[in-house]
């Protein structure tokens with residue numbers, strides 16, 4: 001097991017290193033620089049600015065400087081918001097994105113798994129139909145429709161929660177979390193349902209029935225693990241996607257999350273910020289994938305010795 | 308322990324057992340009108356080719372038919388009819404009074420659970436044993452079915468076992484409960500010949516020692532000769548002939564049984580005799596007559612239109628129009 005963990009972490013590190021290199025060179029090779037087309041700047045000032053940001057050095061030296069900065073968690077100043085470092089901006093935005101992301105995943109998993117299990121155990125029951133409807137709505141209706149819809153009902157009409165912003169504490173996060181969770185509720189419930197129906201057909205479940213262990217123990221001890229394996233495999237990447245992909249939500253609900261910084265940064269050729277956020281996303285994805293693999297191996301002994 | 312007292316009354320009494328499956332377009336009959344009794348400590352063999360309904364008889368007794376299947380008829384055990392018994396009631400019988408060894412050992416064990424836990428579970432659920440004592444019993448039983456280093460192996464997972472080892476684990480799991488009835492579906496198919504003999508002897512020994520009755524499903528007439536007291540020959544879901552083993556091997560009367568025995572290489576030979584190939588395959592159950600009629604070389608005109616009843620012709624029971632014709636002449 002230890003070797004398995006070591007192996008996964010090593011692989012993750014390599015992937016991250018490749019990501020650092022790739023993002024750096026892709027950014028530098030793209031035409032245009034942060035100061036090239038904004039306003040007319042006199043050559044002396046431009047040279048000065050370039051010196052400040054070390055843009056006058058050869059690329060490999062910039063790369064070395066960048067890697068050194070990364071190792072010490074110093075990502076340098078943002079070129080767009082000069083008073084802030086990239087670190088400042090990430091640590092201001094990330095907590096919001098992580099908070100709504102994690103809660104959305106938790107909510108989605110609890111509701112999705114419950115609906116899926118209920119649907120699989122009582123096919124064509126009321127619970128099964130509810131899950132089916134949530135599934136269709138969650139997948140088919142885009143966030144930018146469902147978000148404003150919920151805003152108009154629960155914020156404008158009923159006044160239970162604010163329309164947006166962060167002034168109202170946790171209340172402000174309820175709608176964004178729900179909207180972010182909805183497509184995942186849909187997906188997770190369908191995944192759980194089909195996975196459980198498949199597991200119930202397994203011969204080893206028939207063996208458990210033949211042992212007369214009873215329905216409750218059968219589900220708990222013999223069906224749940226097999227059912228949840230694919231769900232867990234989905235949750236890792238889904239968590240990364242939900243944390244990084246909340247740009248739309250942050251815009252609709254006026255939240256100061258990191259997704260909006262990312263878009264701003266890209267539009268303004270803010271190299272350090274774009275790279276900082278890209279690496280953050282990459283690291284997040286890698287860490288979550290490792291976590292997923294470990295949890296899966298913890299559940300399924302067949303995955304432990306492997307690869 | 309079995310609640311049935313040792314009297315002339317059979318432990319299990321099956322009458323008119325049928326199994327049907329719903330398919331999108333049609334219904335198929337897998338088992339039709341099967342009658343038999345099983346006494347304490349008796350080993351009953353069921354033979355028949357693939358698809359003849361052997362496994363479905365066992366599943367029907369255990370309430371384990373696939374979701375699209377349904378059983379009819381009667382299976383009296385301990386004052387109850389197992390057919391149509393509610394799941395909760397069945398759970399008191401299953402794994403406690405009646406255990407089953409499934410045909411496919413590769414997929415019958417839970418891949419996420421330690422072998423020891425899977426064995427111990429029955430004792431914990433039915434006998435209220437502690438995990439510790441149940442585990443100890445499980446290890447002892449693994450030893451009895453010939454698993455080397457059982458204490459260590461009990462901690463392993465199914466994927467760390469070969470097919471033969473898994474089959475022995477399944478057998479250990481069933482024997483551990485000291486059931487009144489053991490249903491064994493081709494329990495030795497996955498094992499090599501020497502182990503086969505060991506396992507059969509173990510089952511026979513258990514039947515003798517603890518009065519466990521066994522229904523042994525097999526393709527293999529050699530297994531029948533070695534382990535069974537009585538044998539029931541199945542074709543197309545129906546009983547063709549049933550008798551004690553000596554009678555059936557010495558004087559088979561049904562053309563199908565005769566064909567089976569003729570196709571068998573040599574009794575007591577070194578190679579395990581398998582059911583020989585008789586031309587054709589089990590007929591469709593839509594046909595009204597004897598299921599074997601299309602392949603029977605002594606077919607009478609009525610064989611294809613009228614189903615022969617299963618009649619008592621001591622020392623055998625047989626379903627064949629030739630019997631009636633012989634009796635009349």
Ligand SMILES: Nc1ncnc2c1ncn2[C@@H]1O[C@H](COP(=O)(O)OP(=O)(O)OP(=O)(O)O)[C@@H](O)[C@H]1O
Nearest residue numbers: 328335337356357358359360361362363364373375
């Ligand atoms: N779920 C199902 N739906 C439809 N038909 C089924 C189903 N399960 C089994 N059958 C049919 O029931 C018949 C009897 O099957 P059964 O498994 O009892 O055969 P068997 O005698 O055990 O054969 P084998 O020696 O290959 O194990 C077969 O024709 C099979 O196709």
Ligand SMILES: [Mg+2]
Nearest residue numbers: 361362410492
């Ligand atoms: Mg079978």
